[in-house]
Amino acid sequence: xxxxxxxxxxxxxxxxxxxxxxxxxxxxxxxxxxxxxxxxxxxxxxxxxxxxxxxxxxxxxxxxxxxxxxxxxxxxxxxxxxxxxxxxxxxxxxxxxxxxxxxxxxxxxxxxxxxxxxxxxxxxxxxxxxxxxxxxxxxxxxxxxxxxxxxxxxxxxxxxxxxxxxxxxxxxxxxxxxxxxxxxxxxxxxxxxxxxxxxx
Amino acid sequence: xxxxxxxxxxxxxxxxxxxxxxxxxxxxxxxxxxxxxxxxxxxxxxxxxxxxxxxxxxxxxxxxxxxxxxxxxxxxxxxxxxxxxxxxxxxxxxxxxxxxxxxxxxxxxxxxxxxxxxxxxxxxxxxxxxxxxxxxxxxxxxxxxxxxxxxxxxxxxxxxxxxxxxxxxxxxxxxxxxxxxxxxxxxxxxxxxxxxxxxx
DNA sequence: ATCGAAACGGACAGTAGTGTCCACTTGAGC
DNA sequence: GCTCAAGTGGACACTACTGTCCGTTTCGAT
Numbered sequence: 001x002x003x004x005x006x007x008x009x010x011x012x013x014x015x016x017x018x019x020x021x022x023x024x025x026x027x028x029x030x031x032x033x034x035x036x037x038x039x040x041x042x043x044x045x046x047x048x049x050x051x052x053x054x055x056x057x058x059x060x061x062x063x064x065x066x067x068x069x070x071x072x073x074x075x076x077x078x079x080x081x082x083x084x085x086x087x088x089x090x091x092x093x094x095x096x097x098x099x100x101x102x103x104x105x106x107x108x109x110x111x112x113x114x115x116x117x118x119x120x121x122x123x124x125x126x127x128x129x130x131x132x133x134x135x136x137x138x139x140x141x142x143x144x145x146x147x148x149x150x151x152x153x154x155x156x157x158x159x160x161x162x163x164x165x166x167x168x169x170x171x172x173x174x175x176x177x178x179x180x181x182x183x184x185x186x187x188x189x190x191x192x193x194x195x196x197x198x199x200x
Numbered sequence: 201x202x203x204x205x206x207x208x209x210x211x212x213x214x215x216x217x218x219x220x221x222x223x224x225x226x227x228x229x230x231x232x233x234x235x236x237x238x239x240x241x242x243x244x245x246x247x248x249x250x251x252x253x254x255x256x257x258x259x260x261x262x263x264x265x266x267x268x269x270x271x272x273x274x275x276x277x278x279x280x281x282x283x284x285x286x287x288x289x290x291x292x293x294x295x296x297x298x299x300x301x302x303x304x305x306x307x308x309x310x311x312x313x314x315x316x317x318x319x320x321x322x323x324x325x326x327x328x329x330x331x332x333x334x335x336x337x338x339x340x341x342x343x344x345x346x347x348x349x350x351x352x353x354x355x356x357x358x359x360x361x362x363x364x365x366x367x368x369x370x371x372x373x374x375x376x377x378x379x380x381x382x383x384x385x386x387x388x389x390x391x392x393x394x395x396x397x398x399x400x
Numbered sequence: 401a402t403c404g405a406a407a408c409g410g411a412c413a414g415t416a417g418t419g420t421c422c423a424c425t426t427g428a429g430c
Numbered sequence: 431g432c433t434c435a436a437g438t439g440g441a442c443a444c445t446a447c448t449g450t451c452c453g454t455t456t457c458g459a460t
Contacts, residue, residue, distance in 0.1 A: 011406095012405095012406060012407065012456085012457055012458080013457075013458090014406095014407070014408085014456070014457070015406075015407060015408090015457095018407085018408085038446080038447060038448090039447075039448070039449090040446095040447070040448080043409090048408080048409075049408060049409030049410065050409075050410090050448085050449080050450095051407095051408070051409055051410085051449090051450075051451085052407075052408060052409065054448095054449065054450080055407080055408090058449095059448095059449095141389060142388070143387050143388060143389065144385075144386075144387060144388065144389045144390075145389065147387060150370075151378065151382060154362050154365075154375065154378070154379055154382075155382065155387070157361050157362055157365050158358035158359070158361050158362060158379065158383075159358070160361065161357050161358050161360065161361030161364075162354050162357055162358060164361075165354075165357050170350075175354065178351065178354070179354055179358065182351060182354075182355065182383065182386075183358075183382065183383065183386065183387060184386055184387050184388055185344070185386045185388060186344075186382075186383065186384055186385045186386025186387075186388075187343050187344060187347060187355070187383055187384050187386075188342070188343060188344065188384055188385060188386075189341060189343065189344040189345065190344075190390070211436095212426085212427055212428075212436060212437065213427070213428090214426075214427065214436095214437075214438090215427095215436075215437060215438095218437085218438085238416080238417060238418090239417075239418070239419095240416095240417065240418080243439090248438080248439075249438060249439030249440065250418090250419080250439075250440090251419090251420080251421085251437095251438070251439055251440085252437080252438060252439070254418095254419065254420080255437080255438085258419095259418095259419095
């Protein structure tokens with residue numbers, strides 16, 4: 001499970017560059033054409049031959065995993081920054097949504113292709129990322145106390161759907177932000193008029 | 201716009217039967233394999249040749265539209281039953297979710313294929329179905345007063361996503377119910393301890 | 401500058417799904 | 431029961447995507 005982490009002994013510089021260019025291209029293509037965009041389109045967009053792409057990533061899932069892995073790194077760093085502050089959970093949620101609007105890949109890629117080994121391997125990492133912050137937030141009363149990790153995963157699925165939808169009107173960013181807002185506060189109004197106005 | 205509504209002058213009985221069988225098959229196939237299941241699979245599942253399918257429905261969107269139209273009929277009847285009672289909106293929402301778990305087709309079909317004429321034609325009907333009940337519910341304070349129709353559409357998109365996800369654990373029904381509950385009440389707890397406990 | 405290994409990308413064959421055509425079958429009116 | 435238009439489904443040609451193979455190019459070490 002640590003086979004290709006960090007250290008890859010001898011890699012030619014151009015190969016390394018190409019790999020990076022492919023991942024970047026994949027981010028864009030996945031974002032604009034969805035996760036099952038023609039694999040070939042990614043190669044073209046990256047300016048490499050299809051063979052080069054296949055050599056680096058056996059299939060679209062491996063490529064997705066590479067992207068997700070990057071994102072996970074960022075998110076884990078963020079989690080570390082927040083330590084055990086109870087608001088870490090919400091911060092993570094927002095950060096995930098932000099990366100969503102950017103990469104369009106994280107959760108959809110993780111959830112589709114059920115059982116794709118390359119992606120499935122990352123699930124525990126996502127789990128680990130969220131479990132503790134979720135518990136903290138729950139005991140601190142920042143989220144409802146029956147909120148489970150499975151719920152959170154489904155919430156991410158829902159947000160991803162809004163993102164994936166081509167949406168005839170507002171920008172992706174606005175729609176995502178709104179969707180998150182709706183999810184957090186619900187469709188039903190808060191206790192109408194009362195002391196502190198929820199703070200947001 | 202009324203070209204093929206209700207009256208189709210002379211149709212052979214077997215043709216009618218086949219059409220019905222196709223729609224039924226499509227419901228099941230879309231439900232289990234998603235909206236872009238091979239068109240051919242539907243024909244096979246219905247026990248008819250592909251040509252027969254194509255003769256009845258030029259493409260998957262036309263077929264989707266037929267299904268959605270059925271569902272819309274049911275929902276419109278429900279809306280009529282509720283008259284202008286302020287809880288009509290929530291009832292509709294639940295009903296849609298129920299049909300979702302059954303058919304898996306309504307909203308996803310409506311929202312994907314952006315601009316497919318066959319489906320786009322139904323959008324106004326959905327709009328009409330929801331607009332008034334939404335307004336009633338809003339003025340009655342049953343939903344937050346900044347809730348727009350666009351929001352509702354996105355909510356339906358989100359619910360459809362949970363449904364579409366193969367979900368490793370709980371049944372579709374349970375997950376849908378839970379997702380709806382989360383959406384309605386939000387992730388954040390209601391005003392913790394206070395007079396009336398929200399009623400549910 | 402030279403040489404071998406690493407990496408490249410275009411070309412190729414294989415596969416899955418689409419949409420149409422047409423020889424055959426079947427229902428319904430006479 | 432006969433007839434013919436309506437209806438059927440298998441076959442076919444077409445397209446898009448996938449994954450691999452191999453002759454050529456490029457890196458980097460000597």
